Amino acid sequence: MTQSTSPAGTPPRPSSGSSTRAAWAAGGAMFAGILLLVDGVLDVLKGIVGIAKDDVYARVGDYTFKFDVAAWGWIMLVLGIVLVVVGAGILKDAEWARAMGLALAGISIIFNFMWLPYTPVWALISIAIALFVIWALCVHDPHPTGPSNGRGTR
Numbered sequence: 001m002t003q004s005t006s007p008a009g010t011p012p013r014p015s016s017g018s019s020t021r022a023a024w025a026a027g028g029a030m031f032a033g034i035l036l037l038v039d040g041v042l043d044v045l046k047g048i049v050g051i052a053k054d055d056v057y058a059r060v061g062d063y064t065f066k067f068d069v070a071a072w073g074w075i076m077l078v079l080g081i082v083l084v085v086v087g088a089g090i091l092k093d094a095e096w097a098r099a100m101g102l103a104l105a106g107i108s109i110i111f112n113f114m115w116l117p118y119t120p121v122w123a124l125i126s127i128a129i130a131l132f133v134i135w136a137l138c139v140h141d142p143h144p145t146g147p148s149n150g151r152g153t154r
Contacts, residue, residue: 029098032136033090035129036101039108040083042126046119047077072115079104079111090137101137105130 050073067075086104089097112126 028136028139030091032101032133033087033097035133036083036087036090036105038087039126039129039133040080040085040087042122043076043080043083043108045080046122047073047075047080049073050076067114069118072118075111076115079108083108098137102134105133105137 050069052073083104086097086100090101108130109127112123112130115126116123
């Protein structure tokens with residue numbers, strides 16, 4: 001990797017390849033935070049509908065994980081509120097939010113798998129969103145040290 005020349009007294013800048021990758025990963029983490037916020041709001045709405053109108057969701061076929069729709073409504077409501085809080089934390093670049101985002105995205109995948117008989121298409125979309133969130137948070141380095149040992153030289 002080559003480094004560009006810089007005026008005396010300033011550290012050399014890394015080549016555009018590593019800075020582009022870091023910017024892309026940071027953008028992915030921001031998008032993951034936004035996705036968690038949106039998924040959380042949608043889970044809150046799913047939860048409210050499940051609690052208020054028990055007959056809105058109809059089970060598609062017989063399924064092993066049989067819960068009352070109102071119980072699922074409470075689960076989705078609580079999960080949605082927590083996802084919104086963690087998504088906001090990720091957007092603020094809070095240290096705790098990244099780990100919580102990873103854990104909650106995994107939990108969201110499990111809950112949406114169990115929610116499949118009620119809203120199959122949206123459950124699959126939510127699972128895909130959670131998978132992207134996990135990927136984006138895993139590749140994002142909140143404290144990059146640059147292409148070398150952090151001092152601009154190898």
